[in-house]
Amino acid sequence: MPELPEVETVRRQLEREVVGRRIKSVEVRGTRTVRRQSPEELQRRLEGARITGVERRGKYLLVELDTGDLLVIHLRMSGQLVRAAAKDEVSKHTHVIITFTQGGQLHFVDPRTFGELFVVAADAIDEQAPELAQLGIDPVDEPMSWTTFARVLQAHPMKLKAFLTDQSLLAGIGNIYADEILFAAGLRYDRMTDSLSSQEIRRLYRAVVETLHEAIRYGGSTLADEQYVDLHGRPGQFQEHHHVYNREHQPCRRCRRNPVLKTKFQGRATYYCGVCQV
DNA sequence: CGATCTACCTGATGGC
DNA sequence: TGCCATCAGGTAGATC
Numbered sequence: 001m002p003e004l005p006e007v008e009t010v011r012r013q014l015e016r017e018v019v020g021r022r023i024k025s026v027e028v029r030g031t032r033t034v035r036r037q038s039p040e041e042l043q044r045r046l047e048g049a050r051i052t053g054v055e056r057r058g059k060y061l062l063v064e065l066d067t068g069d070l071l072v073i074h075l076r077m078s079g080q081l082v083r084a085a086a087k088d089e090v091s092k093h094t095h096v097i098i099t100f101t102q103g104g105q106l107h108f109v110d111p112r113t114f115g116e117l118f119v120v121a122a123d124a125i126d127e128q129a130p131e132l133a134q135l136g137i138d139p140v141d142e143p144m145s146w147t148t149f150a151r152v153l154q155a156h157p158m159k160l161k162a163f164l165t166d167q168s169l170l171a172g173i174g175n176i177y178a179d180e181i182l183f184a185a186g187l188r189y190d191r192m193t194d195s196l197s198s199q200e201i202r203r204l205y206r207a208v209v210e211t212l213h214e215a216i217r218y219g220g221s222t223l224a225d226e227q228y229v230d231l232h233g234r235p236g237q238f239q240e241h242h243h244v245y246n247r248e249h250q251p252c253r254r255c256r257r258n259p260v261l262k263t264k265f266q267g268r269a270t271y272y273c274g275v276c277q278v
Numbered sequence: 279c280g281a282t283c284t285a286c287c288t289g290a291t292g293g294c
Numbered sequence: 295t296g297c298c299a300t301c302a303g304g305t306a307g308a309t310c
């Protein structure tokens with residue numbers, strides 16, 4: 001589900017909706033969502049804390065607390081953060097309910113239960129959450145020059161889609177946006193990183209930055225299963241602007257003649273135009 | 279070291 | 295209808 005644009009959409013909404021609020025109580029249901037520490041520890045460290053900010057690194061959300069702790073949230077495939085009222089009915093797959101002292105709740109909903117919440121001390125995050133320390137450059141949060149991009153690209157010979165989705169090199173790009181970025185750059189998913197001309201490197205760099213920002217502008221992508229909705233339960237709109245993802249057999253939006261092709265790469269569906277991408 | 283697979287889950291969909 | 299296989303935005307860990 002959520003990749004950088006969806007997580008960033010939720011981050012911006014959280015910034016408006018929950019910063020300044022104090023956590024009154026935390027209810028953990030089920031055993032999978034809070035698995036790195038006991039639910040009791042998570043509750044103890046959250047209850048009474050005031051939220052001071054919401055940051056994002058790649059696909060991770062970092063909710064900053066006035067206690068010096070961070071609430072780290074990863075939505076994985078099917079996680080959602082949804083605002084709710086105490087009187088609202090709690091859906092079947094709601095695994096964590098955070099209630100604020102001023103009223104209102106935040107629900108963590110996740111049918112597939114791959115998503116995760118945990119609390120760490122902000123100053124111990126690198127030791128206690130090594131997966132965060134390993135993240136590469138976030139192309140939206142940490143704008144980089146195209147020469148920096150080129151250096152990272154050329155230092156790691158691999159196929160372009162593997163490069164784009166490697167969270168330790170660039171943080172935040174997943175299966176949808178890798179395909180959309182490669183289409184925008186006019187490059188095939190299986191081109192090698194070290195085979196690109198400097199013009200192609202610049203095209204890819206521009207495509208990374210522009211595609212992600214454009215997707216954020218449209219509130220991210222929601223597919224037919226509606227696994228991604230924003231804080232207010234609303235779907236994104238960027239799927240209407242996809243050029244290749246989920247468009248197998250439909251005409252390429254650039255050349256308007258050739259059908260979008262679908263193949264499998266690294267076990268994932270991969271969409272591309274066999275003519276416009278070289 | 280990289281690549282390839284498998285596991286973690288529920289639910290939707292399509293073929294028979 | 296039902297049953298079974300396949301697939302879905304992600305990532306970590308095992309194995310080769």
